Amino acid sequence: MRVYNYIYTFASTCLVLILVLLPAAYANEQITDYHARIEIAKNGDLTVTETISVIAEGRNINRGIFRDFPLYFISSNGTEKRVDFDIISIKRNGNKEPYHTSYVNSDIRIYIGEEDYYIDRGPHTYEIKYQTDRQMQFFNEGDELYWNVTGNFWQFQINKASAEVHAPDNGKISGVAFFTGRVGQQLQFANAKISDDGRSAFFETTKALSQGEGLTIVAQMPVGTVNKPTESQEFWWFMRDFGHVVVATITLIIVGLYYGISWLIIGRDPTPSHIRERQTTSLGISPALVRYIYNRSRVDGTFTSISAAILNLAVKDYIKIEDIDGDPQLVVSENRELQKLPVGEAAIMEAVNKYGTFRITKSNGKSLTALRSSFNNAISSEHRNMFYKHNSGAIALGIILTIVGLGATMVFNIMGLFTLITSTIFAIIAGVLLIPIYLLGKWFLSFENDGLRYLLVSIMSVIGVVGAGLIIAGIYLVIEDTNTWSHIPFAIVAVLLVALNIFFFDLMGRPTNMGAELMAQIEGLKLHLENYHEQRMNLAGTPRMSPKYFEKQLPYAVALDIEKPWSETFDKWLESAEAKTAGVSSYRPRWDRDRWYHNRRDNDKRFKGFSNHMSKSISSAMPVQRSSSSGSSSGSSGGGGGGGGGGGW
Incomplete structure (x- = not known):
């Protein structure tokens, strides 16, 4: 009975506590x-x-x-x-x-x-x-x-x-x-x-x-x-509302004038020889240097340049290329004639001469990384500013003016740093979206530099810039969830500023007189390799096709990314009556010991893409870089x- 009393007392106490505390809790x-x-x-x-x-x-x-x-x-x-x-x-x-x-x-x-x-x-x-x-x-x-x-x-x-x-x-x-x-x-x-x-x-x-x-x-x-409010007060209220747009617009005008004047003074390209009248068949410089100049004095981010240099060494009989379990191996040629090599090719030969062979495989990744670094440094250090001036200082000053101008909008930007940063980020995104429009315009103008094409591309660019600005501004407003429509013109001006810097980043650089002349010759060589058949029919003095001439020009075709059409031209020649009359019914490069490059059994495609194959081999052999851990009635x-x-x- 006493136990039941205890249970009854305990339950009653809990019930009282619940009734007292529950209303307060809720x-x-x-x-x-x-x-x-x-x-x-x-x-x-x-x-x-x-x-x-x-x-x-x-x-x-x-x-x-x-x-x-x-x-x-x-x-x-x-x-x-x-x-x-x-x-x-x-x-x-x-x-x-x-x-x-x-x-x-x-x-x-x-x-x-x-x-x-x-x-x-x-x-x-x-x-x-x-x-x-x-x-x-x-x-x-x-x-x-x-x-x-x-x-x-x-x-x-x-x-x-x-x-x-x-x-x-x-x-x-x-x-x-x-x-x-x-x-x-x-x-x-x-x-x-x-x-x-x-x-x-x-x-x-x-x-x-x-x-x-x-x-x-x-x-x-x-x-x-x-x-x-007085007129003075109205003016400062206007600046409070749109001062950031006014300052950004003034910045756009200043930066535009700065870039325009700078381009006229230091960025305007010299006039090269007319390319179409100068079909070039010989340059007198290495394929690696051709690619360096072709890329406007920038070191190749791919492995095409070093592939062209390796191929040129093989063609000149400095090295042989062997196939070791699917990986290319560079072997010193016994019959090579010693002569001074271009700096990039000399860096490759130094690595091959060190051991007599150089295998492009993962196990040799560190040596391959060192070779690529010495190859790129050798080319860029010797020829920097010789053929092309990037005018980086002028571009840097334009970027600084842009940053200072955008920073000055803070004086009238009551939303503070957050609005400025987010608007600028979206402007950069819009600027990146404009790059394809710009590249398309350059490609369009590359055919004929007549006024009509310039006008059409200019109109297209303006439409693209304003359209991208409106799109990015709309996205910005949605993400910001704000009714501050004055941010739209600011976003458009910011987009134009970013686009202006991107445009002049590409335009401000200029070739030197020597570089402009070489660029014309390189374009002439490219036209020659791409249109060999037409030239043989229409231009006197065009060299006759032969295995030797094909090999001589092949490294340059690799450097200019036209290896495939040049190889196809040679394929067609091998099948022609002219080749048979010359006694050439089959072909195997003397520098390709194990048919790593040549595939005679594939009649449709006799030659593998050397650049593609070699670049893939080098890329797969390179060590992987890992990051470290770490009112009124109308109102309502x-x-x-x-x-x-x-x-x-």
């Missing part, structure tokens, strides 16, 4: 009273004191509350106006309370409280006093304050909301209106009255405001109650100035 956090006192100054500035009483239960409200305030005011004609917002004081329960701010989209967010301090559960009253400008609207009928008292984006229900508006000195309020509900609704769950002396008006809701609902008020005054709820919302943190 008590709602809410705003019990929200009151705003709005004082209008003669110059139109507003001093607003918001008194917000809340019930904290330790769920959303732990350290305190936060308040979001929009920094943009949508005027009656739908345009955006950027406003100032200055905090005067913040209190909790009558005492000064610490706070900090941050930017969230187009709002400033005020976090009231401290990171490491939790407030007590129960009622708390917050007072936020701030000043803001440019909130008044001016009509022929009178001056008007259109003000969203509470904002429509609070996390909590607002049991009661009220506001009092005080006219400037010697001013009176002549009319009032109010709206409740969600954004865009025109519900009338409120009351309003003007004081007997007309100096103030009072507004109060008659129904609680659920999440997403707010109170918006309108206070009308006779014309002249508030001073209209949510309109006008003010607004925002808030919650707990």
Whole structure:
């Protein structure tokens, strides 16, 4: 019996505790009273004191509350106006309370409280006093304050909301209106009255405001109650709204003029000989150097250059190429005639001579990496600025001017560094998207440099730039989730700045006089190798095809990425009556010991792509680089100035 008494007592105690604690545990956090006192100054500035009483239960409200305030005011004609917002004081329960701010989209967010301090559960009253400008609207009928008292984006229900508006000195309020509900609704769950002396008006809701609902008020005054902004003030307000666009546009003009003048002075290409009248069959420089010049004095990022150099050494009988289990091996030729080699080929021969053989395989990856490095350094160090000047200093100064100009937009960019960085990132993305348009234009112009083609490409480029700017601006606005449409022209100007730098990065470099002449000769050789049959038929003095002539030009064809058409030309010759008359019915390179390159059994494609095969072999043998670990009647709820919302943190 005693045991049952214990059980009964324990169960009763638990039930009492549940009945007592359960309501408290599930008590709602809410705003019990929200009151705003709005004082209008003669110059139109507003001093607003918001008194917000809340019930904290330790769920959303732990350290305190936060308040979001929009920094943009949508005027009656739908345009955006950027406003100032200055905090005067913040209190909790009558005492000064610490706070900090941050930017969230187009709002400033005020976090009231401290990171490491939790407030007590129960009622708390917050007072936020701030000043803001440019909130008044001016009509022929009178001056008007259109003000969203509470904002429509609070996390909590607002049991009661009220506001009092005080006219400037010697001013009176002549009319009032109010709206409740969600954004865009025109519900009338409120009351309003003007004081007997007309100096103030009072507004109060008659129904609680659920999440997403707010109170918006309108206070009308006779014309002249508030001073209209002066022309000087209007100018600086315009700069506040669009100063970042103005500065960015000025930057675009300055950078464009700088690049244009710099190009005329140091970037304009010398006039080369007419390529089509100079079908070149011999250059007198190595295939690796041909590719270096062809790439505008840039070291080849692929393995084509070193493949062309290896092939040229083989053709000159300095090395033989063997097949060792599918991997190419370079072997010193016994019959080679010693002579001074071009620097790139000399670097390869040094590596082969060291051991007598050099196998291109993974087990020899470190030596291959060292060989490629010495090969590239040898070519670039000896010929730097000899054939082509990149004018990197001029490009760097243009980029610096661009960065400084974009940085100067910060003076008028109230959203701060985040907006600038995100806009610039999207501008860079748009600029990258424009590269194919630019390359297509260059390809289009490469056929005939006549005025019509230039005009068409220019129009296409402008359409492409503006179109890409609009697309990127739209994406930016969607991601930013903001109504700040002034960012669209800024994004377009930023895109144009990025495109300008990309364009002149390619255009500013110029060949030297020697480089321009060699470029013309290289283009002539390329035309010769690509159009050999036509030249044999139409141009006197064109060399006759033979295995020796084919081998002589093959490394150059590899260097110019036309190995396939040159090999196909030789294939056709081998099958021709001319080859049979010369006694050439089959062909095997003397430098290809194990048919690594030649495949006589494949009649349709007698020759494998040497460059492709050798480049793949070198690439697969290279060590893998691993990264280290490590108002008025047309108004509605949510309109006008003010607004925002808030919650707990």
